[in-house]
Amino acid sequence: MEAGRRGKQKAAPTLHDVARQAGVSVATASRALNGSSTRTVRPEYISRVVAAAERLGYQPHLSAQAIALGSTPTAALVVSDIDDPYFSSIASGVIVAAQAHALIPTVAVADRSPARELQIVRTLRGQRPRVIIVAGSRIDGAGTDTTLDDELQAYQAVGGRVVMVSQESLRFPTVAIDNAGGGRQLASALVSRGYRRFAVLSAARKIRTSRDRCDGFLAGLREAGMPEPLVVETRFTRDGGYEATRRLLDGGPPTVDAIVTVNDVMAIGAMTAIRDAGFTPGRDVGVAGFDDISWCADLDPALTTVAIPLHQVGVMAMELALGDDPQQPVIRVPTSVILRDSTPSR
């Protein structure tokens, strides 16, 4: 009896308790509460059972249901960092979509570590969720890649649904973001506005998203007949953008027309760095990013960016996962350039 510290610790009421209170068998109680598809229960009993359940504050033990039925009514999402607007927007989409399908959303944070990501997916498998959506930034050559793939494959093999976001994979349905295309469009748009000399702030090349955006932009520049820009590698964060820009401006006035960063938070850091160096973003140097996170338009100057419908991406990932047999296992999400005052015509 003595459960220790926590004292009397009445156990949570079970279906048995409800059944007893209502004076029926567990089977009937179960059917009364869940409405069996084949059997039907006398109305009077139903109300009696429901009343008993109410009175006892009964909640079915999901794990018990899960074990009886095979899987948990759960949808798991893996992201790199929930406090990053890129991921929190995707997450919000996944979460509402999950809830719309009566699935309990679960969020794991891999903290940008492939090893952690692998460990998470392993643990997740034990949860037996109906869906696993992986939105972390794929990192090439981390060694853990095939292992992660295997793990997901094993999960899929027993009926789980896997969806990757952004990081296209041959083996799983994917919501693919056209990062390269976005980069290309951005290059062309900026060139039309009269920009010629660029600095590109990218993250480590092994980060796929960054590389695709960067390469797309370079390709666009080439297509427009522009010379190769300066490419600076830094971290994929606000601080990375800040520091790289500081260094760029160390020698004096900007030697480039515009700084293009591979995401918006880097661009925000870059704008601050430009100001701290005594210049004005937009006027002295153009600035552009990727993602179109919430307050791009509230910055001063408002930030030019490659828009990605992140919330929608989350929703689509969920729909793709739940769709019956995706004939079209890859959804390509188009991107679009939004020109704002951080890159005025010049």
Place this chain on the structure above:
Amino acid sequence: MEAGRRGKQKAAPTLHDVARQAGVSVATASRALNGSSTRTVRPEYISRVVAAAERLGYQPHLSAQAIALGSTPTAALVVSDIDDPYFSSIASGVIVAAQAHALIPTVAVADRSPARELQIVRTLRGQRPRVIIVAGSRIDGAGTDTTLDDELQAYQAVGGRVVMVSQESLRFPTVAIDNAGGGRQLASALVSRGYRRFAVLSAARKIRTSRDRCDGFLAGLREAGMPEPLVVETRFTRDGGYEATRRLLDGGPPTVDAIVTVNDVMAIGAMTAIRDAGFTPGRDVGVAGFDDISWCADLDPALTTVAIPLHQVGVMAMELALGDDPQQPVIRVPTSVILRDSTPSR
């Protein structure tokens, strides 16, 4: 091989499979993998079991464990909106803390609806998580309040740990944010900088967080001997801040020295509205908010705000929940004013 539509659906390997492969009993396999506290297993068997598990890609069925052990290694967090930096910062804290304690974090989004929140907590109870942290903005007089309380109480009665964030409750441990104190300090700081006439943009009075901040600010003003400011009620969002400010500035140049909003995202909207009306935030009107979300310092002018260690709040909530018998059931989190260029001395 053909996994077909839903086809052969090999079931996931169970502990039985592992045991059979290793040529031991399930009991031994279980002990070998989880290291029972009382029994110990021959090393040779251990390695054999581990090898078999590896080979089969075995993952323990968490629901089965849960049902055998009583609860899930899970920590649930309820927020209003994960895409709001206030909540995503708290969430990031909760999530890392949960993972540090080997708990699987689960996030539910109540979408600012008390009814939804209640429904979520009910569902959550069925999950049998070890912890439920409620961080949604408490709304007074929604009618669902006592019901929510009851639901949480029932959960607590069977050994669950409940922690509330911000919304102080007599019945549950709370991480209380000193919103009123922050408002008071902000008033005093702004008055010292020479501000006299204020407009306060608050959200609906029934939203506790907003009301406390607003009232604290008013109290601070009174203590400083200032006249009552203009109080405008609007939505608790960026757009709410924008619209209210637009209206305020409709008649021409600002009639107040500063606009104080009850959170940063409203302040961001306000700054844009000020610009759109042809004025300059900071120079023509001061602007200040609450929270100190990530890019307050990257705005131009940088935003004066009442800082709240949101990530830390999340971590503390988790620690509070897991602490052995909290003698001190309420942790008060102090707030501090950060003066920046959006409120220069005048």
Place this chain on the structure above:
DNA sequence: TTGTAGGCGTTATCAG
């Protein structure tokens, strides 16, 4: 329509 019994995967107990 209702109840009984067996099983889901794991852990804990209790004999060997």
Place this chain on the structure above:
DNA sequence: CTGATAACGCCTACAA
């Protein structure tokens, strides 16, 4: 140290 076996809470044939 190891192996049966009984729970754990629920669902679902199957029998009544």
